[in-house]
Amino acid sequence: PLASLGVSKPSSRGLWEALLTAGGLVGLTALYGLSLQHLWPSAYQQMVNEQTFQLAWLAAPWPLLWFSAVVVAPICEEVMFRGVLFGGMRGSWGVPSAAIASGVLFASVHLMPLSLVPLFAIGLVSALLYARHRSLVVSLVLHAAYNALSLLLG
Numbered sequence: 001p002l003a004s005l006g007v008s009k010p011s012s013r014g015l016w017e018a019l020l021t022a023g024g025l026v027g028l029t030a031l032y033g034l035s036l037q038h039l040w041p042s043a044y045q046q047m048v049n050e051q052t053f054q055l056a057w058l059a060a061p062w063p064l065l066w067f068s069a070v071v072v073a074p075i076c077e078e079v080m081f082r083g084v085l086f087g088g089m090r091g092s093w094g095v096p097s098a099a100i101a102s103g104v105l106f107a108s109v110h111l112m113p114l115s116l117v118p119l120f121a122i123g124l125v126s127a128l129l130y131a132r133h134r135s136l137v138v139s140l141v142l143h144a145a146y147n148a149l150s151l152l153l154g
Contacts, residue, residue, distance in 0.1 A: 005079055005084065005087065006082070006083050006087055006130060006134065007083070007135070007136045007137060008134065008135045008136075009135065010133060010135040010137040010138045011133060011135075013133075014129070014132075014133035014135060014137075014138040015137075015138065015141055017129065017133070018129060018138045018139070018141040018142040018145065019141065019142075019145050021125060021129065021142055022142050022143075022145035022146040023145070025121060025122055025125060025142075025146055026146060026149045026150060026153065028118065028121065029118040029121075032117055032118050033047070036114070043114055044114075046114050047112070047114035047115055050111075050112040050113070050114055051112065051115065051154075054110070054111075054112060066148075066151065069147045069148075069151060070151070071144065073143075073147065074140050074143035074144040074147060075140060077143065078126065078136055078139050078140040078143055081102050081106045081123060081126075082102065082126055082127055082130045082136055083136050085101075085102045085105060086099065086101075086127045086131075089101055090131065095127075095128070095131045098127065099124050099127035099128050099131070100124060102123055102124075102127050103120045103123030103124035104120060104123070105123070106119060106120070106122070106123030106126075107119035107120040107122075107123055122142075122143070122146060125142065126139040126142050126143060127139070
């Protein structure tokens with residue numbers, strides 16, 4: 001059942017926290033990109049190439065891309081990384097270690113080495129919000145809002 005994965009009605013505070021945190025993470029991701037661009041231009045270009053490749057594999061019309069990035073990916077990834085992995089590890093590892101481990105796994109599966117830092121941050125913060133609010137919906141809203149803002153600004 002969905003409740004065993006942490007799917008429960010979120011508080012309005014949790015939803016607002018997720019939305020504001022998504023905005024903050026987008027800002028931090030932009031700062032990371034700008035820093036990389038100025039400090040290591042070749043790595044920045046490679047990161048841009050990774051992101052372009054990841055979006056290009058969809059080769060989908062804009063509405064389908066949005067649906068995939070803002071609905072499908074957040075649902076699938078949050079259920080897997082926060083609901084199953086983090087949810088399973090936190091009982092024996094504790095919240096901090098499980099959040100770090102699920103964040104590392106989340107970043108790794110995206111196959112974008114130069115984006116590992118922001119992807120890890122998203123995974124880590126999503127796990128911590130899930131643990132704090134006890135609702136997978138909160139981390140799902142964070143993930144969806146982050147992806148939506150990234151598409152709008154990218």
